[in-house]
Amino acid sequence: MLTSVSTRQRQPRAHIAGCGVGLKPEHIEEILSDRPALGFFEIHAENYMGEGGPPHRQLEAIRALYPLSLHGVGLSIGSPRPLDRDHLTRLAALARRYEPGLFSEHLAWSSHNEGYLNDLLPLPYTDETLAVVCSHIDQVQEAMGRRMLLENPSTYVLFSESTMSETDFIGQIAKRTGCGLLLDVNNVMVCATNHGFAATDYLDVFPLSHVGEIHLAGFAETEDDSGHPLLIDAHDSPVREAVWGLYRTVIERTGPIPTLIEWDNDVPEWSRLLSEARLAEQLLAATGAAPEAERRRAV
DSSP states (O other): OOOOOOTTSOOOOOOOOSEEEEOOGGGHHHHHHHOOOOSEEEEEGGGGOSSSSHHHHHHHHHHTTSOEEEEOSOSOTTOSSOOOHHHHHHHHHHHHHHOOSEEEEESSEEEETTEEEEEEEOOOOSHHHHHHHHHHHHHHHHHHTSOOEEEOOOOSOOOTTOOSOHHHHHHHHHHHHOOEEEEEHHHHHHHHHHHTOOHHHHHHHSOGGGEEEEEEOOOEEEEOTTSOEEEEOOOOSOOOHHHHHHHHHHHHHHOOOOEEEOOOSSOOOHHHHHHHHHHHHHHHHHHOSTTHHHHHHHO
C-alpha cells in the first residue's frame, strides 16, 4: 500500500547527486517496496499538472524517500510566440509542491499559433533566436524562483541561416541568463552521426563548466534517403558503448555530475533499468573527487 505525504507539508528543496532514472508508473510499487539506493528520480512535469489523484499520491510517496529532478517538455522555449503563462504558472506550482533539486527544459520549440506539436523541434542559431530564447529563460527563472538547466537538442536538420555553432549559441545563453546546462550525451552522439562531425570535437568546445546534470539514453539506428547512417533519439534501449565512452570523457574532465538514465519507450522491467543506473554509478565513482580542481580551472 502506498504511504502518502500531505501536500501541505512543504519538502525542503532536494539536493541532487549521483545517478538517477526516469520515474515510470509501472515501477513505482517495486521501488517503494525495495527502496533501492539511488541518487534521485526524474519526472516529466507535464505528467503531473493535475491537482491530485493516484499520480500525485504515488509521487508524494516517492518524494518522501528520494530527491526529484523536474524535467519539462512543454514550455517551447525556442518559439517566437510568448510563453504560455498558464503553463508556466502550473509548472511553478508543481516545483513549489515537490521542491525538486533540479529543473530543466529543452532548447527547442513545440508550439505554433494556438497549437502544440508533440515534438521538440530545432532552431536556427541566429542573434534573433538567441534574444528570444534568453528572454524566455529569464521569464522562466523569475517565475520559478530558481535556476533552470537547458538541454542540448537532438537534431536531424540544419538551418542555412544559422550564424553561429550550437556550442557557441548554448554558451551565449548560459552567459546572458545565468542558466545552467543539461548535457545530453546521447544527443551529442545522435547529432554528430546525423550531421557528420566528431562528437569529441563538440565536447571539446561545449561549455562544460555550466553543466549541472547529464542525460544518458539509447538511440535507434536507421538510414536516410541517401543511405547514410541516421540515429534517432528514441529512448527505447540501453545506452550504447559509444555513448558510455563519451560520458567517461566528460566526467574525467568535470568530475562527478548528477547523471540520469532515460528510458521512455519500450520501458523494460525495473531490474533492467536499475542495472543501467548501476553502470553509470560505477563510472561516477571511478572519477572520484580529484577532477574537481580541473573543473574549477576551466571555470
